Amino acid sequence: MSLQNLSELEADLQTAAKTRDQIKLSVLRLLKSALKNYEIEVGHDATPQEILAVVQKEAKKRQDSITQYSKANRNDLVQEEQAELTILDSYLPEKLSDGELDALVESAIKQTGATSLADMGKVIQRIMKESAGAADGAAVSTKVKAALT
Secondary structure, X not given: OOOOOHHHHHHHHHHHHHOXXXXXXXXXXXXXXXXXXXXXXXXXXXXHXXXXXXXXXXXXXHHHHHHHHHHOOOHHHHHHHHHHHXXXXXXXXXXXXXXXXXXXXXXXXXXXXXXXXXXXXXXXXXXXXXXXXXXXXXXXXXXXHXXXX
């Protein structure tokens, strides 16, 4: 399920409150706060693409925390962050498979006429735009680099 507007988030917040799902309620409150802060920062209501970017940013924060907590052997905190990440992931589009990503990379290279690593930025930009958040930036970068060398 991809989050399209703040009213969907409000509805999910109410549902989580009614079912007393404290973890989901906490995550959704933080997400709502992040979206409100973003809207204040840019001065307009967030578009679906901007909402997606905010959700991705929050998910990335959780992923980074999981990495740090794992290094510190704090499994209790890893589990907590993992639960939050699972909730945030439910609001993100499904990630592309390796095969789909390979096809997208090949297509973008042909469309941009890229021939060297100097053109890597154009290719990545096109892929990220076409995938609408379904492609992981690090994976795209790795695949494009491999294809252009």
